[in-house]
Amino acid sequence: MSRLFLKMAPILLVLSWAAESQETGFRxxxxxxxxxxxxxxxxxxxxxxxxxxxxxxxxSDADLAQQLRGEVYAMILDGRxxxxxxxxxxxxxxxxxxFNPPLKWVTSxxxxxxxxxxxxxxxxxxxxxxxxxxxxxxxxxxxxERPN
Amino acid sequence: xxxLLVPLALFLTVVxxxxxxxxxxxxxxxxxxIGKTTPAFSLESLRNPDHVLTLxxxxxxxxLLNVWxxxxxxCRAEHDFLMHLxxxxxxxxxxVNYKDDRPAALGWLSQLGDPYVANVYDPDGxxxxxxxxxxxxxxxxxxxxxxxxxxxxxxLTMEVWEKQLLPVFKKL
Numbered sequence: 205m206s207r208l209f210l211k212m213a214p215i216l217l218v219l220s221w222a223a224e225s226q227e228t229g230f231r232x233x234x235x236x237x238x239x240x241x242x243x244x245x246x247x248x249x250x251x252x253x254x255x256x257x258x259x260x261x262x263x264s265d266a267d268l269a270q271q272l273r274g275e276v277y278a279m280i281l282d283g284r285x286x287x288x289x290x291x292x293x294x295x296x297x298x299x300x301x302x303f304n305p306p307l308k309w310v311t312s313x314x315x316x317x318x319x320x321x322x323x324x325x326x327x328x329x330x331x332x333x334x335x336x337x338x339x340x341x342x343x344x345x346x347x348x349e350r351p352n
Numbered sequence: 353x354x355x356l357l358v359p360l361a362l363f364l365t366v367v368x369x370x371x372x373x374x375x376x377x378x379x380x381x382x383x384x385x386i387g388k389t390t391p392a393f394s395l396e397s398l399r400n401p402d403h404v405l406t407l408x409x410x411x412x413x414x415x416l417l418n419v420w421x422x423x424x425x426x427c428r429a430e431h432d433f434l435m436h437l438x439x440x441x442x443x444x445x446x447x448v449n450y451k452d453d454r455p456a457a458l459g460w461l462s463q464l465g466d467p468y469v470a471n472v473y474d475p476d477g478x479x480x481x482x483x484x485x486x487x488x489x490x491x492x493x494x495x496x497x498x499x500x501x502x503x504x505x506x507x508l509t510m511e512v513w514e515k516q517l518l519p520v521f522k523k524l
Contacts, residue, residue, distance in 0.1 A: 254381060254486035267451070268486055271477055296484035298384040 233277055240280050247276050247286060251293055252301050260303060383484055383503045390417070390498045391482035398449050398457055398471035405472050410498050414524035415444040416517070417492040418468070418508075419480060421452040422460045424488040430507035431464050437513070438467035443521070447471035450480050450488050493517055495524040 235241040245262070251272065253264035261269040261276075272293070279289045293301045305311050313320075390407055397403040410417065418434065420427040437443040447468040449457045454473060461468075474480055483492065486505075493502040502520040504512060 257378065271481065275481070295384060296482065297486065298382055298484070300381045 236281070243286060244277060244280050247280075247289060248273055250290075250303050251276070252303055254297055254301065379487070380505060381486070383500075385484055385500050386503060388500060390492070390494060390500055391479070393472065393479040393482070395479060396473045398447070398454065398473040401454075401473075405470060407498055409470065410446060410494060412496055413444055414496060414521060415446055415469075415494050416521075417446050417448060417494055419448045419450050419483070419485050419488050419490045419492075421450045421488050422456045423452065424450075426507045427489045428464075430489055430509070431467070433508050433510065433513070434467040435465045436510075437508075444469050448479055448483075448485075449473050449475075450485065451475060451477045491517070493520050493524070 233241075233244070235244065248262035249260050251261045253259050253261045253266055253269040253272070255266040255268050256264050259269075261272045263269075275292070276289055279292065290302070299305055299308075299311070305314060307315055390410060392407050394404055394406050397405050416437070420431075434445060438445050445467050447470070449471050452473075452475065454475075457471070457473075461471075472479060477485070483490075489507055491504045491508055492500050495501050501524060502517060504517060506512075508517070
């Protein structure tokens, strides 16, 4: 086990170095407080990039993602609340821009669909078991009366 | 018989959902701007940097607002059709030149023809951001009051025009 680790160590080192250098590839942004920086990081991870739809604007290097990150940054420095920033994005790109969709009439199936499936499955199971129990009971009642 | 029907019904439901999903374009995101007034802007005209265009310039007649750029291959593909609309069908088309370079854009128009009544020069994508543009070309149908009646993402073609935009455009 430890020999394996020794063999892997150089690879791990290279990988961690690569990951680090990639991170520093992004332009460092100056924030007044660490709270602002935290808010920036969490916001850009919650917003979807509409060009490469399965990536957040934090992950994507698309032109639009860069622009939207810039908007989020500017609005945070401007002292705007998280909810205002999210509203700004939704007004332009719709709920689709949020990775965490809001609970609304149109998204109800999305939110409650899994429970609906679970309930359907449980109902099915319940009736299956009841029917089987009933037919078993009938079988035991009927069998002694049957002439052999 | 009933035992067979339940799995069959489930199977057909799944098939129906998958079939619908297969033919839907996941890139088409419904715009929250439909039915709202075009966001206000104040940007230079592409041809004349001294002239500032605003929302007031777009009011008074139904028109198409087309977001385009010279770096956008799909915009090249729809350009001939825009020329056809402007010259043959007398449709007023305004352009938003999106994150582009002025000389390149002017060169494109002089080389390929200019279907636009006027172009808003938007090198930083300011108006495009307010319009929720996420992939050029995009075309908005605006009514007399500047309200957005319809939005199409992707190149305009005769088929798209006749089936989707024209029915909306005629009613304005």
